[in-house]
Amino acid sequence: MQKNAPIGVLDSGVGGLSVLKCLHAALPQEDFIYVGDTARTPYGPRSEAEVRRFVGEIIDYLAGRGVKLVVVACNTLTVLGVETLKGGHPFEIVGMSKGAELVLAASPSKKIGVFATEFTINSGAHKAAILAKDAGADVYPKACPKFVPLIEGEQFGSAAVREAVAEYAAPLKAAGIDTLILSCTHYPLIQQEIEAEFGSGVTVIDPADATAQDTQAALAAQELLRADGVGYLEVCFTADMKRGARIASRVLPAADCEFAEIKL
Missing domain, CATH: 3.40.50.1860 (Rossmann fold)
Known part of the structure; x- marks a missing residue:
């Protein structure tokens, strides 16, 4: 090399x-x-x-x-x-990086959401990584299959993106998460919309x-x-x-x- x-x-x-x-x-x-x-x-x-x-x-x-x-x-x-x-x-x-240390350091309540693709969520890898660092954490994984097609389709700032974000955020907001990790590299391209939906009480982490x-x-x-x-x-x-x-x-x-x- x-x-x-x-x-x-x-x-x-x-x-x-x-x-x-x-x-x-x-x-x-x-x-x-x-x-x-x-x-x-x-x-x-x-x-x-x-x-x-x-x-x-x-x-x-x-x-x-x-x-x-x-x-x-x-x-x-x-x-x-x-x-x-x-x-x-x-x-x-x-x-x-799975970002386990980042999200645990950012989360006072240890209620952590994970946005990712269906494949990644089904693997359980990010939840396992977080729990391996802190078994007392509550992890809420959510597959977001609409995001990648919308991002690849350049639908930035669109109503369709906002609606998809609201749909996937709803159960995590109901669970009371205070930290969210974007476990798909596409998702930081709509981080502004995601942060707007969750509000200032939720820290959004990009592991890049x-x-x-x-x-x-x-x-x-x-x-x-x-x-x-x-x-x-x-x-x-x-x-x-x-x-x-x-x-x-x-x-x-x-x-x-x-x-x-x-x-x-």
Whole structure:
């Protein structure tokens, strides 16, 4: 592995752009290649076998681009077990932080909500991680299947988004949560709407910053951190590049990005 090699970042669509933003902020000297599988999103309702095949294709592509590490910027994929996604590739794979310590530190009452995809919620991984840190916590998971299609469809600030947020928030508000973790990387793209629905009494946590810290630590442990320079952002999609670029411009400095549509 070479220090000057790029870092790969992958997601089922545009959601991982929220993680790329945090990675770029934490590691501005590094080069990044992002792959969003917009041709086949959403992954949440798909079978595990199908999801694993898709991820394997993306990781093979990134390996061909000579990356030194891959960040799986998707909670649905992370719960599969990042080591099981590695195949025979030599680079390390970093998954999304489950954010257990973050939410417990932010929650006075230890009543914690989890917004995620159906796949992630059904895995029980985030609830288990929180309870492993504090068995006395009350965790309220809620699958939000309408969110990803709305976000991928650029329905930001729309009535449809507000209605979906209100629907999924209702049982968590009734339970009296004081902290909510966004356990899907798409969801920070509508964090404003989510925070507005819950109000100031609920702290909304995005675990992307913790994932960026995990990535920095993994590179440092392998002595693969670049010491200086200004990195580039290559943002690739498997379909609808112009739409992806528009969404990317909401969270990234678009002038610093090079966009491309690729085939896997």
